[in-house]
Amino acid sequence: MRLVAPAKLTRTLRVLGRRADGLHEVEIEAVHLALADTVDLAPAPATTIDLVAGAPWVDLARVPTDATNLAWRALELIGETGTLAITKRIPVEGGLGGGSADAGAVLRAFGAPLATGRHLGADVALCQLAGHVDARGIGEQVMALDDLDAVVTLIVPPFGVATGSVYRAWDALGGPHDDDEVANDLEAAACAIEPRLGALIAAAERRTGRRPRLAGSGSTLAWWHSAGTLGLGDEFARGPAAHVTVGGDDVRATRLMLADLPVWLIETRTLPRALASPATEVSSETPSAGESA
Numbered sequence: 070m071r072l073v074a075p076a077k078l079t080r081t082l083r084v085l086g087r088r089a090d091g092l093h094e095v096e097i098e099a100v101h102l103a104l105a106d107t108v109d110l111a112p113a114p115a116t117t118i119d120l121v122a123g124a125p126w127v128d129l130a131r132v133p134t135d136a137t138n139l140a141w142r143a144l145e146l147i148g149e150t151g152t153l154a155i156t157k158r159i160p161v162e163g164g165l166g167g168g169s170a171d172a173g174a175v176l177r178a179f180g181a182p183l184a185t186g187r188h189l190g191a192d193v194a195l196c197q198l199a200g201h202v203d204a205r206g207i208g209e210q211v212m213a214l215d216d217l218d219a220v221v222t223l224i225v226p227p228f229g230v231a232t233g234s235v236y237r238a239w240d241a242l243g244g245p246h247d248d249d250e251v252a253n254d255l256e257a258a259a260c261a262i263e264p265r266l267g268a269l270i271a272a273a274e275r276r277t278g279r280r281p282r283l284a285g286s287g288s289t290l291a292w293w294h295s296a297g298t299l300g301l302g303d304e305f306a307r308g309p310a311a312h313v314t315v316g317g318d319d320v321r322a323t324r325l326m327l328a329d330l331p332v333w334l335i336e337t338r339t340l341p342r343a344l345a346s347p348a349t350e351v352s353s354e355t356p357s358a359g360e361s362a
């Protein structure tokens with residue numbers, strides 16, 4: 070069984086405050102993208118994980134292959150075992166819910182109730198539901214919204230940001246809020262702990278005239294525009310590229326230097342909820358290791 074595990078992208082992320090247990094109350098509107106991991110699952114008496122890098126920006130060294138992998142934990146939670154072959158395309162620690170996506174895909178395939186994955190992570194129910202989602206509480210109270218059709222352009226920096234550190238920085242900064250229509254209350258906190266993010270946002274705004282916003286807790290940045298609209302369309306004509314197709318939707322990517330950092334520029338689009346299902350066709354072509362360096 071081949072499962073599609075789409076990346077989640079927050080459109081608005083408001084942090085309402087810190088609870089007594091240290092977790093934060095949030096209000097999130099998020100979509101899922103054609104940029105997706107695939108999880109090939111086959112029944113077996115014991116669980117094993119095999120990882121494949123499905124895109125050159127994926128750092129497999131940071132993904133566990135033991136019982137701490139969120140896909141393995143999801144299987145364990147519902148009392149199943151099997152071989153999991155995960156093709157990672159979602160950047161690791163990119164704020165796009167990579168681990169939660171894989172766990173959510175496993176839970177969705179078995180029709181587990183949405184509350185099942187809450188102890189695996191605040192984002193797991195959101196990823197299990199897929200499509201366009203509203204999330205409240207610590208992110209685990211989810212509601213399906215009508216599909217939202219949009220093209221997005223992502224900047225994937227050569228570093229990740231740990232979610233817990235970003236929420237702690239939000240507390241330390243006194244809980245800043247963001248008035249933008251595409252608000253992310255965690256952006257200032259992420260920039261405080263990772264100054265290269267602020268430099269990338271400024272360089273990206275200078276280059277395109279539009280400010281990209283932080284995805285979730287970062288480190289990915291996102292514009293809700295096509296690369297063409299941003300004047301970046303020509304970037305895809307040269308240099309090493311990666312190409313992924315999910316349900317007929319293309320994900321195209323290329324290398325770019327921004328603020329003296331080598332980043333990946335990825336154009337993708339929102340994936341309707343119905344396509345986050347086992348029958349969806351997924352394929353990818355990635356350049357050789359030499360080209361992707």
Ligand SMILES: C[C@](O)(CO)[C@H](O)COP(=O)(O)OP(=O)(O)OC[C@H]1O[C@@H](n2ccc(N)nc2=O)[C@H](O)[C@@H]1O
Nearest residue numbers: 091092093169190191192193207208232233236285286
């Ligand atoms: C930033 C978002 O990804 C936006 O969708 C989520 O709010 C975080 O979801 P997640 O990555 O699934 O987060 P978890 O793995 O559950 O939590 C990682 C850490 O982030 C902090 N955390 C997470 C969610 C939340 N509502 N409040 C928090 O304070 C906690 O320190 C927690 O230990």
Ligand SMILES: Nc1ncnc2c1ncn2[C@@H]1O[C@H](COP(=O)(O)OP(=O)(O)OP(=O)(O)O)[C@@H](O)[C@H]1O
Nearest residue numbers: 138139161162163164165166167168171192232285
């Ligand atoms: N299946 C998985 N894929 C990726 N990372 C996993 C997986 N299972 C566990 N992890 C762990 O989760 C950590 C966070 O990776 P992930 O890509 O989920 O971060 P993220 O996208 O920033 O998360 P979020 O957006 O949910 O805050 C990794 O460093 C890794 O150790």
